[in-house]
Amino acid sequence: MTGKTARLIFWLGTLSSAAIFLWMTYDFHLQTPKFTHTEKLTEEVVDGKKVWHKYNCNDCHTILGFGGYYAPDMTKAFYRLGENNIASIVQHPEVIYRNSFRKMPQMGITEPETKKLIAFLRWVGEIENRKWPPQDEKFVEAYRLREAQPEKLEKVHIVMGACGGCHSFEHQGRNLGGDFAVIANRINYDRQTLVNFIINPQSVRPGTTMPPQDVSMQTAGVIADFLISLKSTQGVSR
Amino acid sequence: MKTIEFESQRVSLWYFRIALVLFILQVILGLWLSINYAFTLPQGVVDVFPFSTAREIHTNVLVAWMLLGFMGGTYYILPPECDRELYSTKIAYLQLAIFVAAAVTAVIGFLFGWTRGKPLLEIPFPLNALIVVAALLFIANVAMTIIKAKERTALQWMLLGGVTFLALMYLFGMPFYRNLNTDYYYWWWVIHLWVEGAWEVVTASIVAYIIMRVTGVERKVVEKWLYVETGLFLFTGIVGTGHHYYWIGAPDYWLWWGGIFSALEPLPIVLMVVDTWMHVRERRNPIINPLTWYYIVGLAIYHLVGAGLWGFMHTLPPVNYYTHGSQITVSHGHLAFFGAYALLNLTIFYFAMPRLKGINRYHDTPGRWGFWITTISMFMLGLVFGVAGILQTYLERFLDIGYSTAQLTMMLWFKIAFGVGLVFLAGVLITVWHLFTLKPSSAPAPEEIVTPAADI
Numbered sequence: 144m145t146g147k148t149a150r151l152i153f154w155l156g157t158l159s160s161a162a163i164f165l166w167m168t169y170d171f172h173l174q175t176p177k178f179t180h181t182e183k184l185t186e187e188v189v190d191g192k193k194v195w196h197k198y199n200c201n202d203c204h205t206i207l208g209f210g211g212y213y214a215p216d217m218t219k220a221f222y223r224l225g226e227n228n229i230a231s232i233v234q235h236p237e238v239i240y241r242n243s244f245r246k247m248p249q250m251g252i253t254e255p256e257t258k259k260l261i262a263f264l265r266w267v268g269e270i271e272n273r274k275w276p277p278q279d280e281k282f283v284e285a286y287r288l289r290e291a292q293p294e295k296l297e298k299v300h301i302v303m304g305a306c307g308g309c310h311s312f313e314h315q316g317r318n319l320g321g322d323f324a325v326i327a328n329r330i331n332y333d334r335q336t337l338v339n340f341i342i343n344p345q346s347v348r349p350g351t352t353m354p355p356q357d358v359s360m361q362t363a364g365v366i367a368d369f370l371i372s373l374k375s376t377q378g379v380s381r
Numbered sequence: 382m383k384t385i386e387f388e389s390q391r392v393s394l395w396y397f398r399i400a401l402v403l404f405i406l407q408v409i410l411g412l413w414l415s416i417n418y419a420f421t422l423p424q425g426v427v428d429v430f431p432f433s434t435a436r437e438i439h440t441n442v443l444v445a446w447m448l449l450g451f452m453g454g455t456y457y458i459l460p461p462e463c464d465r466e467l468y469s470t471k472i473a474y475l476q477l478a479i480f481v482a483a484a485v486t487a488v489i490g491f492l493f494g495w496t497r498g499k500p501l502l503e504i505p506f507p508l509n510a511l512i513v514v515a516a517l518l519f520i521a522n523v524a525m526t527i528i529k530a531k532e533r534t535a536l537q538w539m540l541l542g543g544v545t546f547l548a549l550m551y552l553f554g555m556p557f558y559r560n561l562n563t564d565y566y567y568w569w570w571v572i573h574l575w576v577e578g579a580w581e582v583v584t585a586s587i588v589a590y591i592i593m594r595v596t597g598v599e600r601k602v603v604e605k606w607l608y609v610e611t612g613l614f615l616f617t618g619i620v621g622t623g624h625h626y627y628w629i630g631a632p633d634y635w636l637w638w639g640g641i642f643s644a645l646e647p648l649p650i651v652l653m654v655v656d657t658w659m660h661v662r663e664r665r666n667p668i669i670n671p672l673t674w675y676y677i678v679g680l681a682i683y684h685l686v687g688a689g690l691w692g693f694m695h696t697l698p699p700v701n702y703y704t705h706g707s708q709i710t711v712s713h714g715h716l717a718f719f720g721a722y723a724l725l726n727l728t729i730f731y732f733a734m735p736r737l738k739g740i741n742r743y744h745d746t747p748g749r750w751g752f753w754i755t756t757i758s759m760f761m762l763g764l765v766f767g768v769a770g771i772l773q774t775y776l777e778r779f780l781d782i783g784y785s786t787a788q789l790t791m792m793l794w795f796k797i798a799f800g801v802g803l804v805f806l807a808g809v810l811i812t813v814w815h816l817f818t819l820k821p822s823s824a825p826a827p828e829e830i831v832t833p834a835a836d837i
Binding site: 144146149150152153154155156157159160161163164167168170171172174175178179181184189192195196197198199200201202203205206207208209210211212213214215216237243244245246247248249250267270271272273275276277278281311314315316317318319 | 414417418421422423424427428431434436494497498499500535560562565566568601604605606611612613616617623626627628629631634638642702703706707708710777778780782784788789792
């Protein structure tokens, strides 16, 4: 190979790749509104992104899979956790993760900031990114189903969709607040008390760390029935 | 062997010294991160010094010492390559002072929460601007030295092109983007086009120079290889950026273009290994300092394994769907940065620092220990992170077990990583101590000098 051929390889390689890349960048900008629903990219969402940056969330959490790997991915966090859970985790991490092997710092995030952050995470969750991360897709589906046809939902789906952010059941959900199989056997509440507990935990057991759940009476009833049913099957089998 | 030919090459010494100190700081912070993983820290500690702060220092210090090594290395090789003194040593020192002042302020700022909260590019605006000023001074100094040189060489232009490309890409990380997806689109213009673009060009140029000087292989041959390698690096690397765009919400064709081009990315590294190996075999100079040669060959092989092989393993979309954003990325990141760039900088240091001290043949026993301890323990670390990553992928994404439960299952491997990290730190301390206290070897030179390298 002559020096001339080598130079030619350099320039051909570099320029052709740069040309392809720049053209695709142009096309990326044309298509981004479709993939990220920019019509929903409101000022509140942008403010939420600033909150996300201000507290350096991204150096522990990943988002779109990028960032620190020390804490869960936040791309679909809105579906996985729901508004309420995000708010309570962000504002009271020292309570939520009191017994956890890994802590989240208390950063003094204010309530208005939390609202903006949730708006941001809701918008991020809607980015059409080929159903990534795979493990959170069940939460997205559960959320969409709940929204579309609440009456046709399976019980486990409803319960884990609403509670899976903190509770686990048969390897689903996150075991922060305990596993439902264990809880069902521990508690002695009747159905109505359980419904009250779900909607306003403090009214039944003052000092509990569980945050109030923003669910309808009907959903709370489904969850309560589910828990009670777990208890009875275990009782029978014993 | 001569020591240094031009007095202005001495500016590089301060770049190297500061880089080495930052290297130690980076590794200490890395150990702290692994403590965060392996043990449960009290809430009080987490509130004051969270993982995120430690991580931004760990990564920014990494970038800082890499860049200091590149800049120092460039200043070291430029005068002999241009056959004249640097355009200005004052600019070189001024630029170093600005860069270091900005870096130190940034690290202190991070401790108090002064951050842009954008991974790897957390340095807030006014400091950012200082970095740009330092970069402009650097490029101006390099360009003026080259312009005023009597002889034109391919290496000069490649080096200038590389550092200009590097500085230019940094600008894309500076604005605030309203849309997260666009934010990350341009974030990769900095990160990817650095490590798989500009940095590779700078590396290839510096390695070409060092190989030429150490082995005595003809310039014509080395420059030919340099053109082909950088051409292939940029050909595969630029469109290869697409392998970061699979899951950010971008058009489908990125899966194909990103996948195919990035799968080709190991090719130029293979070429680099081949040409290093050939030049070492066909050397015209005797091996005076074996350790420097260890680093040259080690760099080529580790570069191929860490960046090439480990990157290839999870670059294709069907694999990446499961491995993206897991400890597998951590494994790849550590092996690639260490193999390609930390070893490059250490190669530069071991090439230049003895000469700057006027030592022809240095006593290398501690340095050899440092070399083997760091390279082996970092490889172990890569394997440990890799096992943790495979576990994480399997538990979270195949068995559908929650994040925390998966992390608890991986805990054994985080603890092993901490232990291996301690060994790595020991290796780094030995290496840095050796470089700071280089002494002439008392052993007589084993071979006669066949061809002096001075005629290149």
